[in-house]
Amino acid sequence: MAVTPETLVRHELVGLDVEVVSASNPDLVGVAGTVVAETTQTLEIERADGTSRVSQVPKAAATFAFDLPDGRTVTVAGERLVARPARRTEQTGDSQWR
C-alpha cells in the first residue's frame, strides 16, 4: 500500500516534499522543502531555497501540499495530521488491536 491520497494521512510524512499553501502565520505561507521531523503538533520542514533552514510549522494552523512519490500532489488540511506520529497509522482499523 504505497503512499496515495487515501493513505497519506496514515503514512510516513518524513522524506516527502511539501509546500505550505496556507497558514495562520503569514511568514510560513510558501515554505517549501522536505519534511525532516514530525511531532504531535508540528512538522519540521527543511527549506529547499538553498538555506537548508528548518522551519517548524504547526499542523493545526496550516494547509500542506505534499508531492507523492508517484508524482501526484495532494493538499491536506493540517488538522487531519494532528496526532502522535506513530499513532496516525492506527486510525482506520489497520491495526490488530482496537
Add this chain to the structure above:
Amino acid sequence: MTVAEERVQRLHELAREAAAACHDERAKRYVRRARRVAERHRLSLPREFERFTCDRCDAALRPGKNARVRLQDGHVVVTCDCGNQARYPYD
C-alpha cells in the same frame, strides 16, 4: 503490504540516508519511530533492520561510516561508534 509495514521500511531507508549525511540525531529519531510503529502494530522488525541498528543508542549502522564489522570464528561482531557490540552467528 500494510501501511505500517511500509512505514517501518521507509523509516529504515530514511534513517540510513540520514546517517550517511551525518544527520545522526535525525537518523536515531527515525529508528526509534520505526521501532514504535512496529511495536504498536505487533510487527517483527526486518532482520536487516535489527542487525544494522544499535540496541543501545538507536543509531542506523552503516559499516565504514559509524559501525565496524569484524568476522570471527563462528560469529560476526558489529560494533557501533557508541561502543555497543552485537554478535550474530553464521547460519
